[in-house]
Amino acid sequence: MTGADDELSLVFHALADPTRRAILSRLHGGPTTVGELAEPFAMSRPAISQHLKVLERAGLIERTTTAQWRTCTLRTEPLDEASEWVERHRGEWNERFDLLDEHLCRMKGTS
Amino acid sequence: MTGADDELSLVFHALADPTRRAILSRLHGGPTTVGELAEPFAMSRPAISQHLKVLERAGLIERTTTAQWRTCTLRTEPLDEASEWVERHRGEWNERFDLLDEHLCRMKGTS
């Protein structure tokens, strides 16, 4: 079984690709069509479409149809959740490292 | 080509699996041996070993050999980098959404 389907996994998976991260970066300059989005990448249009599908599945973008254009817009909520997970763990780890530092300092003091 | 090899991609990929996130969570209770780590999971020892290899490749843990035990320790730097990416983008997006809100408010006011 590959590709866990819980929300956090979907988001992290979506972020684990330079092309998709570049798409997101490019996209927060404002809503963009798929064609404009694909232009700077050395990659076929369908490849971009598939990346967008991954981003959409993770809830990171929304696609709306206007005439023959698909406009992609960012959504921020899933990123908030990912951020929360990372920050929570960073915090606890740093606490722990602080304790370790203290311990090491004490050891240096007594040596 | 699957599996981009830049550092950020490796970290996000490592985090994109519930088992690996659980391992990290469990691990920041302190350094732990592979056996202790594997115990709560309904999964073979080698499977855990392979997850640990992914985490190690991302720089999220360090493995040291003491006698026949492999002790896993957390490393926090790669997570800092990931956090930085997420926060940077969250910030810019929120700015943008604020501008959008302003814009919508003006539109409501004039309609």
Add this chain to the structure above:
DNA sequence: CAGTCACGTAAGCAACTCCTTAATCAATGA
């Protein structure tokens, strides 16, 4: 209606993931 533009879906391929079992290695202990 025919042609074009914007985009998606389908099919196919090489590479990768995640798990398994079996074999291997390295350290300990009788």
Add this chain to the structure above:
DNA sequence: TCATTGATTAAGGAGTTGCTTACGTGACTG
């Protein structure tokens, strides 16, 4: 020395990813 313990490596299978080319679809345009 031989068995046991802790963990990794090897080999393999089911399913996925990331890309390609080819084709399909819906919307404007002449």
